[in-house]
Amino acid sequence: MPRKKKVKKLKKVKKNRKAKNVKIKPSIKLTEKKTISPGQEEKPEIKKIKKQPTEKRIYNLKDYVVYPKHGVGKITAIEKATIGEIDIQFYKILVEKEKLTLTVPINQQSKLRPISSINQINKCISILKTKPKIKRTMWSRRAQEYDQKINSGKIYELAEVVKDLNKNTDIIADQSYSERQLFEKAYERLKSEFEAVLKTTSEEVQKKMDKALGRLKISEENQ
Numbered sequence: 001m002p003r004k005k006k007v008k009k010l011k012k013v014k015k016n017r018k019a020k021n022v023k024i025k026p027s028i029k030l031t032e033k034k035t036i037s038p039g040q041e042e043k044p045e046i047k048k049i050k051k052q053p054t055e056k057r058i059y060n061l062k063d064y065v066v067y068p069k070h071g072v073g074k075i076t077a078i079e080k081a082t083i084g085e086i087d088i089q090f091y092k093i094l095v096e097k098e099k100l101t102l103t104v105p106i107n108q109q110s111k112l113r114p115i116s117s118i119n120q121i122n123k124c125i126s127i128l129k130t131k132p133k134i135k136r137t138m139w140s141r142r143a144q145e146y147d148q149k150i151n152s153g154k155i156y157e158l159a160e161v162v163k164d165l166n167k168n169t170d171i172i173a174d175q176s177y178s179e180r181q182l183f184e185k186a187y188e189r190l191k192s193e194f195e196a197v198l199k200t201t202s203e204e205v206q207k208k209m210d211k212a213l214g215r216l217k218i219s220e221e222n223q
Helices: 002-036 039-055 106-111 118-129 139-151 155-165 177-198 202-213 215-222
Strands: 064-067 071-083 086-095 100-105
Touching (some): 118 155, 118 177, 118 202, 155 202
Antiparallel strands (some): 064 071, 086 100
């Protein structure tokens, strides 16, 4: 009888050893991951560069795009360059209004957006028809806010700036120099996008915008 008891005890010890071995395995895997992680820092970056062209929108030649700080531009070329043994594609974008050519890598195209749809243009026209909202704050603060909206690249914010700074007049005395500058900047940015979307002449777009702003009546009266 005592011998049997000893056998049972040995079996229990063996089971405990097996259980301990199972617990050790995950800790080994964790140490392996820690030793590999420093070398893996560069790999995710390479993967991102390779995947980005498919994850983001791919524009074609002669497509119109909007670069927030410069407005509407046209893609004139899609070129390649090798940087650090990695092939990178980039767009050449011509901004006619500013006579400027931009070079934008495809893996940084989050700065770009496609031109608006006709529905968005119609909504902009309805914004231009509404009454301007003028805050009772210092002009320097309002000027900064307007400038940020203009450079945001968001068409609705651009329409709001045009609407708020519109004085329904061409008389220079009715506007300060900085007000007029911001108005003209926002007006031209919005106008250029209207032209690209509606595919019409600059004169037709100007008439459409001025009619929504109530400026058309004034220009007719002056004539």
